[in-house]
Amino acid sequence: MGNESESIDTLKQGMRRKAIVRRKQVGESERAQVGVRLGELGASFLSGLSDETNRFNRPASPNGSNASKRPYGPGRSDESDKSDSEDSTSGIEKVNDANGSNALCHIKANGAAFDVKPGDTAAAYISMGTEIPTLGLLDQLVKRRLRVLVPRLGTGRDIGWSEYAGESALREMPHTATGGLRPAEPDGRVLGPRALADAKIVFIPAFAIDLDGTRLGRGGGWYDRVLSLCRPDALKIGICWDFEFIDRHDAVPREIHDIAVDAVITDRRIITI
Numbered sequence: 001m002g003n004e005s006e007s008i009d010t011l012k013q014g015m016r017r018k019a020i021v022r023r024k025q026v027g028e029s030e031r032a033q034v035g036v037r038l039g040e041l042g043a044s045f046l047s048g049l050s051d052e053t054n055r056f057n058r059p060a061s062p063n064g065s066n067a068s069k070r071p072y073g074p075g076r077s078d079e080s081d082k083s084d085s086e087d088s089t090s091g092i093e094k095v096n097d098a099n100g101s102n103a104l105c106h107i108k109a110n111g112a113a114f115d116v117k118p119g120d121t122a123a124a125y126i127s128m129g130t131e132i133p134t135l136g137l138l139d140q141l142v143k144r145r146l147r148v149l150v151p152r153l154g155t156g157r158d159i160g161w162s163e164y165a166g167e168s169a170l171r172e173m174p175h176t177a178t179g180g181l182r183p184a185e186p187d188g189r190v191l192g193p194r195a196l197a198d199a200k201i202v203f204i205p206a207f208a209i210d211l212d213g214t215r216l217g218r219g220g221g222w223y224d225r226v227l228s229l230c231r232p233d234a235l236k237i238g239i240c241w242d243f244e245f246i247d248r249h250d251a252v253p254r255e256i257h258d259i260a261v262d263a264v265i266t267d268r269r270i271i272t273i
Contacts, residue, residue: 008253015216015252019207019244023130026241031133034267038239039136041265042203045237046144049116049201116201116235118145123161123199126150126170126183131205132239132267138164149199151226152190153182159193159226162186196229204261206240210251213238213260213273227259235262242266 026034116122122141127134141148142164152160163186170184196202204223206215215238217223227236238261245266246252254260264271 008255011253012216012219016207016219019216019241020130022243023241026130035127035133035136037267038132038134038265039140041267041270042137043140043143045263045265045270046116046140049235116144116146119147120200121147121149121198122201122203123149123196124164124203125205126164126185127205128183132241134203134239135167137203137239139166142166147198149191149195150186151183152185153222159222159229161191161193161195162188163191193226193229196226197231199230199234201235201237202227202230203237203239203265206238206244206261208244208246208252209238209240209261209264210246211249211273212252212254213262213264214250214252214254214258215240215261216252221257224257224259228257237261238264240264240266242268245271 124138124141125134126138138148138150148164149161150164152162165186165188169186169188171187172184204215204227206217208216230236236259245264260273262273264273
């Protein structure tokens with residue numbers, strides 16, 4: 001068992017290193033454009049959730065996972081599903097579902113229709129380093145009058161949250177004792193770990209995500225503990241670069257504590273799991 005665990009850790013470390021090398025090839029101007037694009041994709045995603053006629057309500061497959069796994073947006077290969085209309089703010093291609101309604105995608109959330117409305121809580125994160133910039137996405141969440149929680153990192157593996165009130169209310173954080181990066185944090189009150197239980201939708205960073213929804217994180221296990229505190233019907237959305245989405249099953253090693261995401265937003269498209 002020990003050797004197997006070491007083998008998985010080695011494989012994951014290699015995947016992270018490869019992802020970082022690829023990320024560093026993205027120039028600053030392109031990174032900024034991608035941040036805007038992520039906000040647009042997030043807006044389209046939220047619009048699909050909030051539309052009363054297009055709630056995410058896709059039937060589950062017999063093995064308990066959601067049936068089809070279809071990418072939406074630029075680069076989508078399924079031309080037969082394409083609608084004549086496009087989202088007016090982001091240019092995201094829409095599709096017609098089996099019932100003929102115009103929707104971005106459909107997600108089965110524990111057997112119930114799922115929507116997000118003003119006043120609901122969303123959890124996300126402040127990007128850092130080579131991650132896709134997330135401030136555009138956060139501002140879209142606020143624009144839709146959602147209460148937005150972002151991490152407040154304490155010492156070690158402490159978990160905390162604060163409400164995001166815009167970029168101007170963020171403060172840069174010093175590097176960790178070992179020289180690692182820390183994301184900017186809000187100045188507001190620090191909430192406890194269980195504040196996450198209020199969130200109906202949770203956006204999560206990743207170095208890689210595969211077709212089963214298994215994500216590769218930074219390796220500290222912070223988000224594994226975070227996701228265990230989610231409400232049972234929370235919609236979990238992984239965020240990664242498009243080149244980090246692996247269109248295969250079992251591509252990311254999954255361990256017993258890993259919690260799969262329900263959908264993926266990359267810099268190019270939305271993918272349901």
